[in-house]
Amino acid sequence: MEHVEEIGSELRGRVSIVTGAGGGLGRSHAMLLARLGSRVLVNDMNLEAAERVAREIADASGEALAFAASVTDEAGIEEMVARVMATWGRVDILVNNAGILRDRSFAKMTMAEFRAVVDVHLMGSAICTKAVWDIMREQRHGRVVMTTSSSGLFGNFGQANYGAAKMALVGLMQTLALEGEKYGIKVNCLAPTAATAMTDGLLSEESFARLSPDLVSPALLALVSEDAPTRAILCAGAGHFARSNVTLTTGVHVGGGADAPRGVVANWHRISDRTGEIVPDYGFAQMERELASGPDEARSRGGAMA
Structure with a gap:
């Protein structure tokens, strides 16, 4: 997003919220949505990081707000959504991206480590979605993206907590898509493979370069556009895209x-x-x-x- 002529029109007039967008995949999502014409609320626990991404969007002639709140903080998330409504009057797109890792074999994992991951990924996504759900119903338009993972869909050693939370998001997506259908709300899952701070130290330099978050975010347009599907699980990484099904x-x-x-x-x-x-x-x-x-x-x- 370096020049004003790069700002697209696909999402012109739409308002997006991206959680965990102070860096990594969330930043890439926020930048793409802005480039496609959406106004973007950049959420992160770190206000400085959120403000930095919001400035990047503004410097490229986009519109952005920064807001610091944990997705597990119901009052904070309600305040965030109120800020969006006071500024832009609507919420069209929610990308539930915020997440943490507490990897450990199940034998060594504490219940506190299990609960912490479930709280952020599952409860955080539910809290953020609940905060915008009535708004989307009333405006009869909404796009919600849950971030699932191959660790949930197919399992991964040392990630019982993460996998359980990520598969739970598929179940949440399945039901919300049915409940939101008559209100014009479409709910989908994105299963990304990307090199971010959460995978630091786990990948070679070559793999790190090939798994840039920027090669995942193009999946978003298909999931949030006017012609978006609903109840889709889209897997994305290294510029490759595939569907997964239950x-x-x-x-x-x-x-x-x-x-x-x-x-x-x-x-x-x-x-x-x-x-x-x-x-x-x-x-x-x-x-x-x-x-x-x-x-x-x-x-x-x-x-x-x-």
Whole structure:
């Protein structure tokens, strides 16, 4: 963002809040949103860092505010949103980016370390989203991005706390997307791979360069634009982008009774067969599929018991 002519129009008139935006990935997100025309509230616990990013945006002819607050501080976040509303009168985009790491094997991890990570990633995202939810409902427009992780989606050694929090955000996204749909609110997840202060010392110089946060942030436009999807999990890193999905296999009707436990074991390969798996539109899809299944369906497929 060096010249005024670089300011785009895709998000002109929109107002964004980016948490944890004093550096790293959050800064990259804030800079991109401003370059696309959005006015941006730069949130960080460190006021000096937030102000520095806000100045960078202003120096490039964008509009930005800085606000220091922990995402776990409900009163502070409410004050932050009130500041945005008093200044710009609306909130269109919330990027829940703030996070911490307390990596340790589960055997050595304390519950305080587990709780601290869950509080920031999960509760912090819920607190910030709750603070803007009614505003978005009333204006019938909103875009919320949760920051999940491959550590939550697929697991990662030493990150039980982080992975649990990050997968919980997928569940939060799934439900909020359903509840927000009729109000024009779309909720998605971004799973970034980026070299930031949280990964300092874990990567080689070459990997650090290839995993620049600037190569993740382009994913945001797809998730917050007028034509954005909802309930998408977009994985991004090193300029590569992919979708991740929570799926449901066709499964097998085993029934109840004394033989049911052995039937599940005996049919494990068929239960796990991914042929014809679906991405359910809502949680009750599992129940609907289960109720539609039965002895007649099982016989038509050659029997449930292997």
